[in-house]
Amino acid sequence: MSNLSVLLNGKIGNLFLNFEHHFKNDGITILYGPNGSGKTTIISALGGFINNLETRILFNGNELHDIDKYPPNKRPFGIMFQNPILFEHLSVEENLDFVIKRNQLNIQNKSLISKNYLINQLELNSFLKRSPENLSGGEKLRVVLARTILKNPNYLLLDEPMSDLDIKYKAKILVFLKDFNKKFKIPILYITHSIEEISQIGDQIVLIKNGRKIDSGSVSNILNRSSFVDLTGKFESSSILEGIVSRHDKNLHITTLDLNGQKLVVPGLPGNLNDIVRVRVRSRDILLSSSRLKAQITENELQGFISSIEIEKNSAFSELVIVLKNFKNNRKKQKLRARITTYNLKNKKLLLHDNVFVYVSSVSIDRQAYQSK
């Protein structure tokens, strides 16, 4: 099992980096933070490309920071840089062979991932013989991803891999990455700015700001925390809910989830029956009421109580945390962030610990919800 711990300390450019984290040895870990917070520097340091920082990298008991023993070409990582590059003097297929030729030992020992598997999964067949010069952004990205994976790395490091991709392929590749991660048990460190990507494939998340780790933990916990909201800004504030698939309606194309005895209808047909599915609900899309509305205005009505109220200064809004009622009495507590106008809050006389009814339209629920377990 891969075991990666990183410590970085020092000044690089204008950034004071003081970062320490023990990365999980499975699943997909998201590295999230504003531009210039040091995310890319962390990946560069892991790759052995930064030598003016105090660096400690322990991987499976090996001291990788020893640059003489582990120069960049002898590190066990597959790295996809922010600005992915294909060698233009080689065809697409030769680009793939480039990495196979140089990692024979690695591949023989593990022989996990075959070239054909990746060509099929990432649909590279139609342009294998072409020169990288004539590829579209999306095609190029898939080839780079395939080449990175073909190294049979022990840890995959992806720096904003989807930034150049259209929505159609984004969804496909996210599904591929999640499946790949589960199938081959190769952990992934994934940098992204997209909350959608985080909620779709992230298992763990590390928040970083100004070169320091602010918070870390499982995605479903962190996304509901104020440390995350501080980074994204209130407008993007959202919550992750986990429910068990209890019904698929194939005619209407909707899925009913069970949230500890409460029902939540989401669009699409994610997961299989009894799978746990994760969905993201934007805080600004939530309506609250202290009494049950007679005319039900949305598909979803949930019950909970207000566990915190934060009235924002110099702003029209307030942010509330609602703890959803658990009718199954298991230990799982689900929280929902709601963002409403302070006018509304005062008008409805909502107070701390009050019971509330929560109304969420299915339309506003993130459609690309991905099955998590």
Added chain:
Amino acid sequence: MDIYHHLGSDFIAILITLKLAIVTCFFLALIGTPLAYFLAFKSKKTKPFIETIVTLPLVLPPTVIGFYLIIFFSPEAVLGKIFIILTGEQLIFSFYGLVLASIIYALPFWVQPLQASFEKIGRDTIRTSYSLGAGPLDTFFNVIIPLCKRGFFTSLIISFAHTLGEFGIVLMVGGGIHGKTKVIAISIYDHVEQLSFGKAHILAGGMLILSFIILLILFYFNKKTVVRVK
């Protein structure tokens, strides 16, 4: 240089000139290439300083460089002494003195196009290659050289053409000794001085045509280079 005696003196000058250009380009490849690589990727604080030194031959009058080289090459100077110990010959007024002078004089013509070419492929390409498991030498020969072949081509053509046309330094350091250090440019000068314009025409016209063809080849191939934005 006995074989030369059977040939016409202008023909000998042509052979010497070509030999000088070829040998100079060979050494430029060995010395100028790592220097261009260093300037493109490695140096930070020292870069302006080294770039200045490499570019100096472009702006200095050849006589200034020639003057200092005469001093360094003389049998009393350290460099001149070492050469005598190693070969038994004087460095000044010898063919190898010419080569050394030409290397220095043509260095910016080798380094600058190549450095620009290295900078264009950028650090990210090299990092990508390393991260895929290729070591530094592997990367240099199988990634950088093929990607920069136009840069190498440009450096080679321009340095070669430039060395063919040298006059001032070659005259000062080599002395224009027939069969040894007398190149085409000096032959032309001698012919003009002796008012034998017919012979001067043949050599000068030949140089003109050769240089034209060399540059035409260069620009013809570089026209095909697609400038890649990004």
